[in-house]
Amino acid sequence: MNTKRTLASSAAVLALTAGAAFAEAHATTLTIATVNNGDMVRMQGLTDDFNEQHPDIMLEWVTLEENVLRQNVTTDISTGGGQYDVITIGTYEVPIWANNGWLVSLSDGMAEDWNADDLLPAIAGGLTVDGELYAAPFYGESSMVMYRKDLMEEAGLEMPDAPTWEFIREAAAAMTDRENDINGICLRGKAGWGENVAFLTAMSNSFGARWFDE
Template sequence: MTKTMRALLGATALCATAHVAAAQDTTLTIATVNNGDMIRMQGLTEDFTAKHPDIALEWVTLEENVLRQRVTTDIATNGGQFDVMTIGTYEVPIWGAQDWLVPLDDMPADWDADDILPAIAGGLTVEGKLYAAPFYGESSMVMYRTDLMEEAGLDMPDAPTWDFIKEAAAAMTDKENEIYGICLRGKAGWGENMAFLSAMSNSFGARWFDEDWTPQFDTEEWKTTLNFYLDLLNNYGPPGAANNGFNENLALFQQGKCGMWIDATVAASFVTNPNDSEVADRVGFALAPDNGLGKRGNWLWAWSLAIPAGTDAPEAAKTFVAWATSKAYTELVASKEGWANVPPGTRKSLYDNQEYLDAAPFAKMTLESINAADPTSPTVDPVPYTGVQFVAIPEFSGIGTLVGQEFSAALAGQQSAEEALEKAQDLTMEEMEAAGYR
């Protein structure tokens, strides 16, 4: 080998080394919510880094309300703090239309975009382009203690009414033994108590706005909704319900302290997991309640992974998103945790998988609940907005949180339902007029 050849090979080797070093410097900062499925994903990322040693991962794991504040601030200011964000069905269409997100129109063929459930994909698509990849999809349903229901002498229907829920909550409550008939979200936030209450209000014939964007909190329908909710929790709910969100109620249910819990379908795998739940073998499922008006109190949501336009590593970010939301990831979770614990509600193929259906007694009810939610016609009376448990306008996150604070204060006994509704009406009207809707 000549000196020139050795020099050239040496230079090539140095360039290759430099390239590898540069590649290894790619670090993705991922903002996510502190839900069980997301925590599980973090625990499995050795599989990703083994396949992609050139990409390092840094996690920022936050409580739901805090996550929403942080990622909204970052994306609106083009801060570039995160390379991958966990966001929901509310944010994706608004941010995608603003070109704040990287479209996912060139994902690998084996990722199989056509396999995503249409109800879920529709909420993540703007003008035919997918702007986020669903990690898990959900609606809401009733989870209940079968043993307590039996002791109460009641049979839970597959499609209960709110009156039955109230009857069952009263019958199952045993406060001396710290068993509460019902657990519901009370923590203030547009995605916390207002997600539940907005979906619930639909089944009572209420709505956020009429067709002229006039707020509707001064109607009998909202008065009935809020008073029914307060009556349930004040009489049959746990102490401090105004501080309880998804995670707090999940813990209460797993500890055997809730007779019923109406919340996200994604919780089903956690309440039936014997490693986490003391009542895993005594849980049944039913559709979210209704009042015979044609709308049930269930929502539609997906926690999804999106890539902000401000990232300096879009291709690495797509590589991670493809891994975390793929069929292969589902199989990875199944191999480690069992089929019942895979992320639900996103892919048609999962609900064609007999192994999953056999392992997950909640699978059928989850899919039925997702398909029953209609964001384009969420209410009994016509409305100018889309969204079941939210209103798909940029101003809603702020308005929803303010209203949620008033309703949470009513639950805490700091004001009456009438006072909370009056304040909700006034502040919503003020915000909508300032935003130019009226």
């Protein structure tokens, strides 16, 4: 039986990888590789609900830290290892992997109540190649500044309508109080593809930088 597997993206997206082998009858096992964040852990909590509707399918979860997950699934899917059937991973990989033939299109074979038109256009567009959707978003992410008004007031600061990174740096320093375990800012800073790329992209864009000419 020649089938493909699916991959999941981030935002987080779920996708089927090309080459996953499914049993012809019952006792099918789907191995799902996912990042170990809170949302994905909660998704695992739906396993019993899934099994009630699909008693012939067993879900096997492999939960990994993001950098380890990306390395493992990239190696597995690029070599045709077939270790994973469903994967959660970043939006960045979807068009590349789809063009390589590593992912299954979700345009056909989905449940009747599945409607890709319900997806936000910007997110769906990043997961679509040649008119075919190759991953289902579990959530989408945006970059924004949130702040505590009380700490800003104590520091004698007022948030401008369009804060600059220079202001954010100065405000963070002014609000930092290490003796009382108060840090002026919290950012994604862990090194690794997917760990800090979104943050660096937002910062770079605000200074006028672009990854590509067009």
